Amino acid sequence: MSENEKKKRKPLWTKAFLVTSLSNLLLFFSFQMLIPTIPTHISQLGGNDLQVGLVIGIFTISSLLTRPFAGRALDLLGRKHVLLVGLAICALTIAGYSYMAVITLILAARFVHGIGWGISTTSLGTVIADIIPPERRGEGMGYYGLSNTFAMALAPLTGLWIMQTYGFHRVLLISTLLAVLSLFSSLFISYVKPVPLEKSAERPKLIDRLWERTALLPSALLLCTAICYGGIVTFITLFGHEAGISNVGWFFLCNASMVLIVRPITGVLFDRRGPEWVLLPGALFTITGLLLLSYAHTELSLAVAALCYGIGFGSIQPALQAWTIARAAPNRRGAANGTFFSANDLGIGLGAMVLGALANVSGSYALMYRFSTMLIIVFLLIYGWSFWHVWRSVRLPQR
Known part of the structure; x- marks a missing residue:
């Protein structure tokens, strides 16, 4: 610089x-x-x-x-x-x-x-x-x-x-x-209050007043990761009993430690290179962490899974929030944050219910965590589609 x-x-x-x-x-x-x-x-x-x-x-x-x-x-x-x-x-x-x-x-x-x-x-x-x-x-x-x-x-x-x-x-x-x-x-x-945009003569619909459309894409991506996280915080103790791991607290300690390390680094990377440089590697680390967690049978293997998951979780969540704010107009940041955090709440709640039902059907929390990697694949597909759509809209006028 x-x-x-x-x-x-x-x-x-x-x-x-x-x-x-x-x-x-x-x-x-x-x-x-x-x-x-x-x-x-x-x-x-x-x-x-x-x-x-x-x-x-x-x-x-x-x-x-x-x-x-x-x-x-x-x-x-x-x-x-x-x-x-x-x-x-x-x-x-x-x-x-x-x-x-x-x-x-x-x-x-x-x-x-x-x-x-x-x-x-x-x-x-x-x-x-x-x-x-x-x-x-x-x-x-x-x-x-x-x-x-x-x-x-x-x-x-x-x-x-x-x-x-x-x-x-x-x-x-x-x-x-x-x-x-x-x-x-x-x-x-x-702080200095953001300057509001000029009001439109047409009164917006109720749904547009409560939800911010520009926040829907990052919120949909957050929903996928939040469902996975809901499955972890709800069932990690029961998974520990199933896998024979006496102290699952190591997962939270190692996960939080890695999040503390990675967030400042990925934040700078987001500002300099854009969301794709943070979200794509973050998704891959999240999948790796979930798979390693599903095969963990010792505290050491649980800690390694937590470190990988922490890199992914610590990268994705702040990047999506920063992206949400960047896409919204200054006078719509409140609605944008409301939309974003609602997706997080909904995802954690769905993770507890949907993944719990999946564990009940499969009879294994390990299988539940392996199946939950499909949500991160959906994450990649949604982001890939949006990236291709933006790239195509930029390229077409040049023809």
């Missing part, structure tokens, strides 16, 4: 970028602490397997339903106000869990918590998209995504340790405190 190009590049590590990333880290750490502990708490209250499953399912459904409306609100009402409302809902709901000894009330609170989560994460993703310089979008999204990865790697273990040592109410206290700190730090986010 020449000296002139370096001078033209806008700074990435601004105060707004750091504060937004910190707010995201605190929110995700608060949320991830509850993932393994709330189901355990439900079981201790006498809940059955269905009720334990509803704890996750209700949250996912409410978050999925909320995101399109949150995206629309972000584009109409402004980023910061919507973000603060979402964070306040999360903090109040987590604090409320402490006063609920009836499972029905906890399930109702999970629905409300999912609304706050859908608003907050969609808002933070839109705010960071406004802050990151366009020419450094891949790099910026890669670094921003590290806050999610760091929380996913440490928060569940931290939550379980606190619960086993001090009890579930202490988990809720710390989780609430983290959500409040996320809300407090968000008060200091300042």
